[in-house]
Amino acid sequence: MPTDLEKLVELQQVDLELARLNTQLAAIPKTIARIDAQLASARKRVEDARAAIKAGESAKRQHEQEIQSLNERILKFRGQSSSIKNNEQYKALLSEIAHAEGEIAANEEKILELLMKSDGLQTQLATAEAALKTETAEVELQKAAAEKAGDADRAAAAKAQARSQAIRKGVDETLLASYDRILKSRGYAVAEVLDHRCTACQFMLRPQVLSNVRAALEVVLCDSCGRMMYYLPEHNVKTSTINATGIAHQAEREWMFVPSMGTSGAFVVFINHKGNATMKAYDAMTGEAIARRVEKNAICQKIFADEIRDARNLFVDEPNLEDKYKEKLPIEILDDLRHQLPKA
Numbered sequence: 001m002p003t004d005l006e007k008l009v010e011l012q013q014v015d016l017e018l019a020r021l022n023t024q025l026a027a028i029p030k031t032i033a034r035i036d037a038q039l040a041s042a043r044k045r046v047e048d049a050r051a052a053i054k055a056g057e058s059a060k061r062q063h064e065q066e067i068q069s070l071n072e073r074i075l076k077f078r079g080q081s082s083s084i085k086n087n088e089q090y091k092a093l094l095s096e097i098a099h100a101e102g103e104i105a106a107n108e109e110k111i112l113e114l115l116m117k118s119d120g121l122q123t124q125l126a127t128a129e130a131a132l133k134t135e136t137a138e139v140e141l142q143k144a145a146a147e148k149a150g151d152a153d154r155a156a157a158a159k160a161q162a163r164s165q166a167i168r169k170g171v172d173e174t175l176l177a178s179y180d181r182i183l184k185s186r187g188y189a190v191a192e193v194l195d196h197r198c199t200a201c202q203f204m205l206r207p208q209v210l211s212n213v214r215a216a217l218e219v220v221l222c223d224s225c226g227r228m229m230y231y232l233p234e235h236n237v238k239t240s241t242i243n244a245t246g247i248a249h250q251a252e253r254e255w256m257f258v259p260s261m262g263t264s265g266a267f268v269v270f271i272n273h274k275g276n277a278t279m280k281a282y283d284a285m286t287g288e289a290i291a292r293r294v295e296k297n298a299i300c301q302k303i304f305a306d307e308i309r310d311a312r313n314l315f316v317d318e319p320n321l322e323d324k325y326k327e328k329l330p331i332e333i334l335d336d337l338r339h340q341l342p343k344a
């Protein structure tokens with residue numbers, strides 16, 4: 001891997017981490033608002049209790065004023081008694097006074113009710129205030145934890161930012177510009193090649209492209225997703241040892257050109273699936289199916305080791321070519337496969 005590409009791989013790790021931290025940091029105000037919102041109902045219970053107490057007090061004042069004006073009216077009635085001329089007027093006056101006294105009693109009754117209710121409301125307010133206090137303490141703890149996490153993220157982001165800038169200084173500007181462009185449009189810019197595939201988009205590389213990526217003389221872009229590709233030999237050794245020792249669980253297929261088969265070589269697909277190894281061969285000249293072997297509890301790499309030894313990889317983008325063309329490969333596919341062979 002050229003040093004610039006190596007740097008871009010690290011840069012991408014740092015940049016992705018930085019982006020993750022920034023997203024996390026941007027979410028903190030929302031988190032805090034959500035935590036605060038937990039207090040809303042506790043606050044409302046306090047406010048409701050206060051409002052009810054206030055309403056009770058104002059009702060009580062109204063009744064008191066009412067009583068005061070009734071008393072004044074009674075005094076006025078009594079003042080009129082000297083000017084009374086007959087028994088009927090006297091009776092009427094007494095009746096007015098009795099009526100006013102009745103109203104006073106009714107208002108006093110109401111005040112008593114309000115006083116009794118007020119005790120209940122005071123208890124309610126005290127309970128609501130205590131609950132709000134407890135919940136506020138809990139919320140403050142949660143907020144402090146969120147802010148502390150934010151501080152840690154901010155410190156990590158600053159560190160990542162510094163590292164990103166340091167790496168960027170050492171990378172060719174043109175390369176850096178395309179890295180930034182791909183990163184912006186695709187989420188990430190550098191992709192590893194594993195098992196002949198671009199791990200970002202799973203596109204199978206043509207043999208020539210694969211060998212260019214391996215040679216790493218220049219930065220090679222994936223034909224499918226446009227990302228910069230790199231190849232680590234140590235990662236690609238691993239898959240072949242697994243294949244050689246165990247039986248593959250998932251279907252795994254590989255198209256190859258086998259020079260020892262057919263009139264002048266054959267296009268052969270090797271399939272490991274559910275413990276069975278299948279080989280299907282088509283003559284490279286005519287495209288005719290010339291051989292099909294299925295071995296139970298076997299893997300191609302072992303059972304067909306002789307055929308695979310001199311074979312070379314082919315790129316086939318259609319997944320089940322051999323099912324579609326059981327008897328003969330069509331000419332356009334033959335052409336495509338032949339083009340992948342070195343010129344004789």
Ligand SMILES: [Zn+2]
Pocket residue numbers: 191198199200201202203222223224225226227
């Ligand atoms: Zn790709």
